[in-house]
Amino acid sequence: MTIYSLYIYDRHCTCVYYQDWHRTRRPKPAVEGGLLPAVSQAVSPQPSDPNPTSASAYTSPRNTLSSSSGIVVAMNDALSQQTASPLLKTPPSAVTVASTGLSFDEEAKLVYGVVLSLRNIAKKLSGRDESFVNYRTSTYKLHLFETFSGYKFVMLSDPYTDSLRLVLRQIYVGPFLEYIVRNPLVDMDSKLAGVDNEYFRASLDRMVRGLSVFS
Amino acid sequence: MAIFGLWVINKAGGLVYQRNFTDGLAQLTSNEYLVLAGTLHGIHAITSRLSPIPGPSSGAQVIEGETFKMTILLTATGTKFVLLTSLAEPSADVMLQKVYDAYADAVMKNPFHTPEMPIRSDGFEQRITSLIGDGRTTS
Numbered sequence: 001m002t003i004y005s006l007y008i009y010d011r012h013c014t015c016v017y018y019q020d021w022h023r024t025r026r027p028k029p030a031v032e033g034g035l036l037p038a039v040s041q042a043v044s045p046q047p048s049d050p051n052p053t054s055a056s057a058y059t060s061p062r063n064t065l066s067s068s069s070g071i072v073v074a075m076n077d078a079l080s081q082q083t084a085s086p087l088l089k090t091p092p093s094a095v096t097v098a099s100t101g102l103s104f105d106e107e108a109k110l111v112y113g114v115v116l117s118l119r120n121i122a123k124k125l126s127g128r129d130e131s132f133v134n135y136r137t138s139t140y141k142l143h144l145f146e147t148f149s150g151y152k153f154v155m156l157s158d159p160y161t162d163s164l165r166l167v168l169r170q171i172y173v174g175p176f177l178e179y180i181v182r183n184p185l186v187d188m189d190s191k192l193a194g195v196d197n198e199y200f201r202a203s204l205d206r207m208v209r210g211l212s213v214f215s
Numbered sequence: 216m217a218i219f220g221l222w223v224i225n226k227a228g229g230l231v232y233q234r235n236f237t238d239g240l241a242q243l244t245s246n247e248y249l250v251l252a253g254t255l256h257g258i259h260a261i262t263s264r265l266s267p268i269p270g271p272s273s274g275a276q277v278i279e280g281e282t283f284k285m286t287i288l289l290t291a292t293g294t295k296f297v298l299l300t301s302l303a304e305p306s307a308d309v310m311l312q313k314v315y316d317a318y319a320d321a322v323m324k325n326p327f328h329t330p331e332m333p334i335r336s337d338g339f340e341q342r343i344t345s346l347i348g349d350g351r352t353t354s
Contacts, residue, residue: 003266023267098269110261117258120279121251125299127241130281138273139266156267161281 001165001213004140004156006171006204007111007182011150011177015108016194021214026097027104034105038074039194043104072198115144115154134163134206144167151176161213175203185211218307219299221314221343225331226293227315229258234343236350238300240283242285252297259287259337277307282344286311296319306352311343344345 005020018040020026075204100107115132122132122209134143138160145153145168153168154214179200208214219240223232230252233245234276243251259274266272279302286307288296296314300307321338322328328336 025267025269050266061254068293100264100266102264107265110265114258114261114265117254121254121258122278124243124247124251125240125279126282128282133279135262135275135278135279137262137266137275139268139270140272142262142265 001161002158003208003211003214004158006156006175006208007152007154008109009112009115010189012189012191013077013104013112013116014191015112015198017200018104019045022153024097025100027100027102027107029103030105030160031103032106034103035108036192036194038196040196056200057155074183074187077181109201111142111154112152114142115152119144119146133165142167145172145178146174164213167211171204171207175200177209179203216304216352217301218304218310218347218352219301221299221347222252222295222297223318223334224252224256224295224297228253229331231332232339235348236347239301255285255287255297256295259289288312289317290315291292304352310346313346317346 001020001093004023006018006143008017010016014036016036016039027043029043035044037044045052067166092175102110118132118135122130132144134141136142139159140156140182141159141161143155143157145165147153151172153171155164155168179197180188180195183197183199186197187193188195217239219237220233220235220341222230225231233248233252235242242289250263263272263274274289276287278287282302284300284302284307286298286300286313288298288308288311290296296309296311296318298307298314317339321334321342322334323330325336325338328334
């Protein structure tokens with residue numbers, strides 16, 4: 001029993017948030033321009049300058065704000081550097097990570113395409129306004145929860161977990177509402193940036209790690 | 216518990232057999248079924264690439280909606296058998312194996328059948344009727 005990853009899509013079909021847990025086969029980082037800023041530090045395009053600290057710390061007046069002790073409550077800079085936030089400390093994993101061969105932006109599009117097509121199939125077959133709920137393969141199970149505002153929460157777990165729809169709903173009514181919808185600094189629905197911020201990431205992380213199916 | 220329908224999709228994604236049993240899902244035209252089967256074929260290929268762990272992964276085996284589920288059996292030759300049932304139906308996997316048996320006996324052993332083409336065989340129809348009947352399972 002385990003949880004692999006979570007994708008959040010907005011109503012414009014773009015991925016606005018990503019996080020993974022026990023995933024041992026990861027996509028390559030997204031290509032430049034393929035992914036909005038503030039979706040996930042782990043899969044964002046790598047900055048082209050390999051040694052960003054070589055530049056002066058005061059290239060822009062904004063840089064005075066990027067301290068290493070604070071907490072990022074909203075992001076709008078694509079190249080904001082990873083800071084060692086006190087909220088996001090996770091134990092380092094010793095598992096070697098294989099690559100899917102896909103870049104993250106391609107993978108995100110594939111996931112969205114599958115979810116959307118299956119939703120349309122379910123709608124068409126049932127003749128009602130019915131959504132698809134989950135599907136299972138030999139190695140994973142994908143769960144979908146869609147809000148009325150068109151946000152789609154997609155979670156990958158191992159194939160033997162029960163439906164995680166209620167968990168996804170809990171993520172929506174809990175951390176998502178608290179740290180994204182009620183956060184005036186997060187520009188939702190902007191098509192310019194994702195919704196990643198440290199309080200949300202930490203709160204979501206705590207919640208998922210506390211689940212009985214997470215081990 | 217009910218079995219709503221059975222599809223057979225050939226290895227190119229074409230729908231070669233489609234039959235409805237119990238009512239419960241929308242009645243679609245044969246053209247719409249063709250489109251849905253083609254879409255499913257494509258999705259099935261993508262789902263096997265999205266695996267989060269190393270090693271080979273199958274494509275989607277069970278797809279659940281709110282009131283029905285689709286159980287998919289992919290054979291070694293690439294033919295897919297899809298059974299549309301109610302969510303609680305426990306016998307879908309076993310039923311698909313029996314359908315595969317019937318397909319092997321009544322379709323593949325039929326010298327007048329052209330592979331990958333629509334299945335028009337009374338023998339197969341009869342085997343399916345005796346297997347699934349009107350789609351109402353008692354279990």
